[in-house]
Amino acid sequence: MSTAKTSTTARSIVDDVFGRGMTREIWTGNYEKALPVSVQDFDLTAVLPAVFYMFRFGYRRGKGKFHETFGSDAKTTKERRRATTIDRVANKLAGTASFEGFQDETTRAILGDLLLCFCLENTKRALGRQEQVQRVAPAHYMASWVDLPDAVVDLRYVPEMIVAMLADQKGQYVTQNHEGDRTWFAIGRGFEENVLLKAFHQGMMREGPLSGRTADRFREETPVGLDQLLMIRLAQQLGEAPEKLRGSEGERISNQRPIAEQAARHFSEDIRRFVRAYAGVIPRHAFVDLLESCVAVGLTTIITSVIELMFEWATIGGIRKKCEQRPTQLFVDCSNSVHRGLRALAEQSMDDFMRRIERFPVVLMALRLLDYGARYDSKLKKLDIPTWPYATDWLNLLGEILYQRRVEAQAILYDFERKAAELADRLQEDYPETAEELRSDRAQVNPVWRLAEALTSLQGRGNTQIKVIRLVDSVLLTARPNGLAIKRSVLRKLAPGAGTKKHEVRSLVFTDSVLDYFVHLHILRSGNKSGSRQMSLKDFIKILRERYGLYVDQAPPGMTISNELLRLNRLVLERRLRDLGLLVGVNDAEAMKHLMPRFESSEECGNGLD
Numbered sequence: 001m002s003t004a005k006t007s008t009t010a011r012s013i014v015d016d017v018f019g020r021g022m023t024r025e026i027w028t029g030n031y032e033k034a035l036p037v038s039v040q041d042f043d044l045t046a047v048l049p050a051v052f053y054m055f056r057f058g059y060r061r062g063k064g065k066f067h068e069t070f071g072s073d074a075k076t077t078k079e080r081r082r083a084t085t086i087d088r089v090a091n092k093l094a095g096t097a098s099f100e101g102f103q104d105e106t107t108r109a110i111l112g113d114l115l116l117c118f119c120l121e122n123t124k125r126a127l128g129r130q131e132q133v134q135r136v137a138p139a140h141y142m143a144s145w146v147d148l149p150d151a152v153v154d155l156r157y158v159p160e161m162i163v164a165m166l167a168d169q170k171g172q173y174v175t176q177n178h179e180g181d182r183t184w185f186a187i188g189r190g191f192e193e194n195v196l197l198k199a200f201h202q203g204m205m206r207e208g209p210l211s212g213r214t215a216d217r218f219r220e221e222t223p224v225g226l227d228q229l230l231m232i233r234l235a236q237q238l239g240e241a242p243e244k245l246r247g248s249e250g251e252r253i254s255n256q257r258p259i260a261e262q263a264a265r266h267f268s269e270d271i272r273r274f275v276r277a278y279a280g281v282i283p284r285h286a287f288v289d290l291l292e293s294c295v296a297v298g299l300t301t302i303i304t305s306v307i308e309l310m311f312e313w314a315t316i317g318g319i320r321k322k323c324e325q326r327p328t329q330l331f332v333d334c335s336n337s338v339h340r341g342l343r344a345l346a347e348q349s350m351d352d353f354m355r356r357i358e359r360f361p362v363v364l365m366a367l368r369l370l371d372y373g374a375r376y377d378s379k380l381k382k383l384d385i386p387t388w389p390y391a392t393d394w395l396n397l398l399g400e401i402l403y404q405r406r407v408e409a410q411a412i413l414y415d416f417e418r419k420a421a422e423l424a425d426r427l428q429e430d431y432p433e434t435a436e437e438l439r440s441d442r443a444q445v446n447p448v449w450r451l452a453e454a455l456t457s458l459q460g461r462g463n464t465q466i467k468v469i470r471l472v473d474s475v476l477l478t479a480r481p482n483g484l485a486i487k488r489s490v491l492r493k494l495a496p497g498a499g500t501k502k503h504e505v506r507s508l509v510f511t512d513s514v515l516d517y518f519v520h521l522h523i524l525r526s527g528n529k530s531g532s533r534q535m536s537l538k539d540f541i542k543i544l545r546e547r548y549g550l551y552v553d554q555a556p557p558g559m560t561i562s563n564e565l566l567r568l569n570r571l572v573l574e575r576r577l578r579d580l581g582l583l584v585g586v587n588d589a590e591a592m593k594h595l596m597p598r599f600e601s602s603e604e605c606g607n608g609l610d
Helices: 003-018 020-026 044-057 066-070 077-083 086-094 105-118 141-145 158-167 195-200 226-236 261-278 284-316 340-375 392-402 409-427 432-439 447-476 512-522 537-548 563-579
Strands: 120-122 133-136 204-206 216-218 330-333 485-493 500-509
Touching: 003 020, 003 409, 003 447, 020 340, 044 133, 044 141, 044 158, 044 195, 044 284, 066 077, 066 086, 086 105, 086 120, 086 226, 105 120, 105 226, 141 216, 141 226, 158 261, 195 261, 226 284, 261 284, 261 512, 284 340, 284 392, 284 447, 284 512, 284 537, 330 340, 340 392, 340 409, 340 447, 340 500, 340 563, 392 409, 409 432, 409 447, 432 447, 447 485, 447 500, 512 537, 512 563, 537 563
Parallel strands: 330 500
Antiparallel strands: 120 133, 204 216, 485 500
16 A cells, blocks of 8 residues: 555544544644744745745735746646746747847857856756746845745745744734834835845835835846846846735735744844845855855754754753753764765764654644644633744643643543544554554553654654655755755665665765855954954854854764864864965964955944844
């Protein structure tokens, strides 16, 4: 029996026992009160254009005109989507008044290659001009006019979470800011009132109301780079920004934040300081790469912090204070996988983490079960505990129920005990092992954990674990030139006589882009002071360890690493920083080694609200 068929059969049984309403809420892999993104893979490089749109208009992006404009004359949306290729986009643009000299096959091929290099990306990052176009790059603010991916939900609610963290509002939904509001990331206001839009809006002005989807205009006399001009011309062919999202998903941007408050605050602070300091200094194409590295670092820290908090919640039934929250502590191979010994250590560190997160879906299932039980308890409902922007108090309440530290827990857990017994009877014929696990309280007395284990198993434990792994790969920008991790396939021996099995191993690395970003961010002076400060290599490594959980010259807790390899890792990092022009020192004395930026920050970074 296939996994899909098994899962469908199991869900119908759960439907009968729990009811469709409850099943609909628990039969998923997400729990937005802890982590407001879908636990699935997504393309991080496609996130920023959607963020631009939400900042500009204050609601989620819906249908636009990209496929309608550049697709074929096919009747169905699916056919138009498939027909939208680089060649077709280039041919359409070459026929407009804005482009001259692109009339033959060679010049149009050159135009297509430029589009593929700077503006658009094919499905599965395929090369060539005949593949289906699937993503738009954040070359300019006008990328927000291009509705790629055509369903914003394909970005797994990551843009919504980023907007909520940066806007830092108090209500249940992100709303338009009023004139005079003190904020770095204004919602639904002018370009100048939002740090991120200001960095990408070169040449833009508004003619008409703030809410107008055709109000954004490009000043033709403004000098911009080739990549930005291509994006502007591409968007101009669409005529207007996409409309707001319609249907059951809803247009409103949830203000739900990840439970990792410390990591969320650091993310907001890092992106604000970096963009304000370097948006007008670093060449645009390089700046976009570094900004994507910034987002990858921030989201990785958030995801790993949430995972650590959830595992601790499962153990003690509470969320630790913001000031005590930490991301997962991992060893980084500074040689970029060149040195086998360092690579093996980084793979071991990451492999331990990946094995631990296999239980993450079970913890989320337990949270969904308790959440459902608590929300419909009449006494607990009267407490009126807010769950946004941070659901810390609510998760603490669920932990108290789980560990029976409240009188209401008895009734809720008794109900789960009855459901577990009934579900076991219904599963006996098709899933006898799962039924036995539900009945047996010897290994696990608490019915919530028995149900969580059983329901995750019925969903397909392999499927749920793969989705967590893909989420981690996505935020790490794994195998990308500006990412934080690489992976490779290895063969592992099974039991004697059982042969071998292919297995993917991952390791954290510092790509050149990530090093560039880290150095330029952390040499900025704090507070209202502009310019950069002198920072020693020792202090830099300490920041990486304490703020992001990235270990270079020390072994993470639980690992044993020789002093020789730790010294080597540090020396490799030092050499790479020198090669990139990011470290200077007149001799080998540690006190004489300090970081040096390749780009001087703009003066404006120290003025304003800091």
